[in-house]
């Protein structure tokens with residue numbers, strides 16, 4: 363997916379420099395030609411030999427290379443993308459100010475290729491107004507910033523500033539180069555359980571955590587798709603994913619009604635309430651009014667509506683949460699709702715479905731085939747679902 367792409371990988375002096383090795387390996391595995399450039403600071407943290415061995419050519423560190431008298435212009439001009447991971451506060455400052463102090467900062471000034479910068483530093487440094495001003499300047503010039511994450515920092519303390527995960531950095535590179543296997547595709551995913559109001563404070567809810575839907579959205583974005591997540595829950599937003607917050611089945615239906623007609627893939631991972639109160643009481647129902655009689659009515663079946671209106675070529679995926687007769691029930695729903703793929707899970711099995719970090723599913727296709735994915739983390743389930751979606755697309759488009 364990165365075949366033929368020439369990526370300059372700049373590594374600066376921070377503890378996270380060791381993670382650049384993994385980023386480099388993933389880019390090379392993806393087919394990229396990786397040209398490594400290290401600053402003097404980076405050499406305090408990782409050895410040249412390691413990066414040279416894994417990259418596509420030896421590490422360069424100096425402007426004064428006898429073989430190539432002007433390496434920075436050659437590197438900058440020939441790159442399809444320049445990636446800096448990790449980027450120290452010093453590098454951000456030099457780049458924002460237009461200072462050419464070493465080979466990497468010269469290359470950044472000499473390139474017209476897209477630039478992806480992945481800062482990593484201590485929380486106090488990251489939050490310093492000078493650093494934030496430099497980030498804002500770089501962003502305003504079109505530099506792509508992969509924000510640092512929260513977690514354990516070099517001193518053992520917890521905070522914001524840790525280098526983003528290698529897969530997040532590579533996903534950004536793929537996105538910027540438009541090179542992922544799902545590049546150009548529009549994917550819509552729903553996630554979480556809907557909440558149907560009883561009164562001003564109470565709702566009818568369900569146990570869905572939204573984690574499986576978020577994992578699918580994250581995986582689709584990592585594969586280069588444009589992803590919108592229609593969600594009832596607040597989980598960390600996966601990199602490159604746009605979230606539309608909804609609460610009720612009606613709101614989810616309205617949002618999907620807008621997004622689905624132009625989507626290439628729709629994945630309905632949300633647990634939609636089947637019934638809702640006919641009308642939510644004004645204010646809070648009080649105890650002294652006696653035990654309330656809550657009259658319910660069916661909610662719209664969103665997925666049935668999407669199946670009936672499915673545009674040609676779209677792959678429509680549903681989820682079936684069952685506690686018995688898994689395959690028979692799920693296949694019935696696949697047919698009734700006119701789906702291309704049904705992800706069936708037995709939510710009564712240990713570690714499966716609602717609220718867990720793991721899942722086990724049977725993937726049922728409209729052509730009658732079925733595959734099972736044994737208990738694993740939800741990201742791996744997401745990969746299996748999207749692999750199947752891509753296979754279906756390959757046979758129908």
Ligand code: CTP
Pocket residue numbers: 611630631632633634635636661662663664665666679680681682683684695
């Ligand atoms: N679904 C939906 N709208 C509803 C109910 C369900 O779009 N009002 C979708 C779910 O998001 C899921 C699929 O339909 O992708 C199957 O949901 P599930 O709860 O397993 O099945 P139901 O059709 O609701 O049937 P039952 O609850 O009777 O098993």
